[in-house]
Amino acid sequence: MSITSNTGSARAGSWAPEPVKRVLRPLVQWIGVRYNRAEALWYDIKNKTDTTGSVPAAGLDIPDDLTTHVTGFQSVNEHYLRRVLEEVGFPDGSVFVDIGCGKGKALLIAAEYPFIRKVVGVELAESLCRVSEANIEIARARLGFDKPAEVIHGDAVAIDYSGGENIFFLNNPFDAEFMKIFIDKMEESARRQPRKIWMLYGNPAHANTIAQDGRLKLVREFKFFGPGRNITVFEL
Ligand SMILES: C[S@@+](CC[C@H](N)C(=O)[O-])C[C@H]1O[C@@H](n2cnc3c(N)ncnc32)[C@H](O)[C@@H]1O
Structure with missing residues (x-):
């Protein structure tokens, strides 16, 4: 099984002949980047949170030996994550874990859904953990956030994941090597506590690694506007 990455051109190519595509692609990318920045700013304006920004791995307060494995910080688009949460059909009592939660935007969004009973964020950068916690407090005070939450x-x-976690969201946090180790962790967890587990993989740069690894089943690919914004859903 092979998966066309959202950065690849094969699938995107179907919308126009190649010469037209060559001219239009940079423009579409430019609009996509600006649209996603505008969405991020609007999310914070309406909710009075702090979830925006873009920080390369070298600029994060993380151990030096991990920098080469990590992609950097950038927040998910609210509407895109909502669409996945609304369309996949997750069971009641789900525990949503954001692997590399950044500033916690995905936690705030996921916690709104009645089928989610708890949200957990795991983050390497301590400064981002503190921002996530502050955002959760803002959401508790202003947005009716009333679920248990852990950062x-x-x-x-x-x-080791063994607290009933069943939805893992990964917004392209790390490289293929870490992805394989993470799948080991999911598998171990499912062996200890048998259950259905989903991986929602945003900006799925290593989707082909997952396909070749073969342990996760591809469920659905959500194509969204803007570079690096697609979300691919896998199941274990
Ligand atoms: C692209 S950001 C996504 C932030 C957030 N999930 C969102 O979508 O709004 C990826 C985050 O993963 C974190 N990260 C990368 N590798 C990690 C690891 N092994 N453990 C915990 N966090 C990690 C980075 O520090 C960064 O904040």
């Missing part, structure tokens, strides 16, 4: 400062591929 864990640590390496998501070094944690």
Whole structure:
């Protein structure tokens, strides 16, 4: 099984002949980046949160030896994550974990859904953990956030998951090597506590690694506007 990455051109190519595509692609990318920035700003304006920004791995307060494995910080688009949460059909009592939660935007969004009973964020950068916690407090005060929430400062591929976690959201946090270790962790967890587990993989840069690995089943690919914005859903 092979998956066309959202950064690849094969699928995107079907919307126009190649010469037209060559001219239009940079423009579409430019509009996509601006649209996603505008969405991020609007989310914070309407909710009085702090979830925007873009920080490369080298600019994060994370251990030096991990920098080469990590992609950097950028928040998910609210509408895109909502569409996945609304269309996949998750069971009541789900525990949503954001692997590399950044500033916690996905936690705030997921917690709104009645089928989610708890949200957990795991984040390597301590400064981002503090921002996530502050955002959760803002959401508790202003947005009716009333679910249990936990922000864990640590390496998501070094944690044992055994608290009934069943939805793992990964917004392209790390490289293919870490992805394989993370799948080991999911598998171990499912062996200890048998259950259905989903992986929602945003900006799925290593989707082909997952396909070749073969342990996760591809459920659905959500195509969204803007570079690096697609979300691919896998199941274990
Ligand atoms: C692209 S950001 C996504 C932020 C958030 N999930 C969102 O969508 O709004 C990826 C985040 O993953 C974090 N990260 C990368 N590798 C990690 C790891 N092994 N353990 C915990 N966090 C990690 C980075 O520090 C960064 O904040």
